[in-house]
Amino acid sequence: MKVLLNGSSYSIEDNCSVVALIKNLELNGKYAIEINQTIIPRSKYSNQKINSGDKIEIVQAIGGG
Amino acid sequence: MTNSHTDKFTIADSKYSSRLLVGTGKYKNSEQTKSAIDKSGAEIVTVAIRRTNLGQKKNEPNLLDIIPPDKYTILPNTAGCYDAASAVRTCQLARELLNGHDLVKLEVLADEKTLFPDITQTLDAAKKLIDDNFKVMVYTTDDPIIAKRLEEIGCVAVMPLAAPIGSGLGIQNPYNIRTIVENASVPIIVDAGVGTASDASIAMELGCDGVLMNTAIAEAKNPTLMASAMKKAIQAGREAYLAGRMPKRAYASASSPIDGRFF
Secondary structure (H helix, E strand, O other): OEEEEOOEEEEOOOOOEHHHHHHHHOOOOOOEEEEOOEEEOHHHOOOOEOOOOOEEEEEEEEEOO | OOOOOOOOEEEOOEEEOOOEEEOOOOOOOHHHHHHHHHHHOOOEEEEEEEEOOOOOOOOOOOHHHHOOOOOOEEEEEOOOOOOHHHHHHHHHHHHHHOOOOOEEEEOOEOOOOOOOEOHHHHHHHHHHHHHOOOEEEEEEOOOHHHHHHHHHOOOOEEEEOOOOOOOOOOOOOHHHHHHHHHHOOOOEEEEOOOOOHHHHHHHHHOOOOEEEEOHHHHOOOOHHHHHHHHHHHHHHHHHHHHHOOOOOOOOOOOOOOOOOOOO
C-alpha cells in the first residue's frame, strides 16, 4: 500500500505498524511521528497500524534560532 | 560583588546562570555548532522542528547528540509558522520528541520580508499552548502593551525583538525595551536583531534578563570567538546595569579636584 511520508509517496506492506515502518527507514536519533495530524506517542508505536493513504510526518530537531 | 553564582534568573521555576541564550541555525557544520555553543556558556539552546531527512546517512550526527538534553535546556521554536495552528502543532510534536519537555519558544511570523511577528496569531497560539500546559517563551515586537498582554495571559518569558531577525541592526528602540522591562514581572529577553557584542551589552544595560541570538554568532567570521565575545558582553552589560550608571551631563565635570592647585 501507499502512504504519504514526509510529503512524498512511499510504499509499505499492508497492515504495517509504526514500529515496522521505523525499522524499514532505519531511523536513528530522536524523532516524533504524526499520522493524519495526530501525534503517535512512543508507547503506542507497536500497536499503531498504518492505513493506505495515511499522511505520515516524521520530524526531528535541527539547527534553528 | 555579583557573580554568575549569585546572579541567577528564573524561567518557569528553573534557575539559570547564563543570560546568553543561543540558536543552532546557520552554522557550517556540527563541529562549528558545538564549538560556538560550548564557548558561549549558554544553558538554553534553541532548535527548530523539521521533517526528518529520510535519505540521511546513518553516521551523520544528530543535533541532539551535539547539544544533549541532559546538558542543555533545549528550547524548540516554531520558526517558519505563519499561523497559530501550525505553531501549536509544532510545539506538540516537539514535546513528544523531547519526552514531555514543555518549554517552548513561540514565534508566529507575519511577513517574509521583515519576519515581524503576527501579534494576533501569537496571542491566539500562546493562549492555546498555555491551556495545553506548555511553558511559553514568546517572541514579540517591542510594543510594551503587547508585551504586558503576553505576560498577563501566562507566558513565562517575553522576548521582544531588537531589530528584524538576522538583520544584525542592534537595538532600534531602546526606550521601548526599557519600558517593557520596567512593566514586567516575568523575564524579558531580547530576541533577534543583535549584531555584535556592544548590542548585547546595551540590551543588558537596559535591564533585560537575557539575550537570545543566533545569526550574530553563526555568521561571524569566527563564530567561536564571537560566542566568547557575546558571553563577556552579556556579563559586562549585566554588571553595568546592577552597578547603576552615572548620570549623563551636557557639560564636563572635572575628575581632579580644583582645590590644592599650586599653579
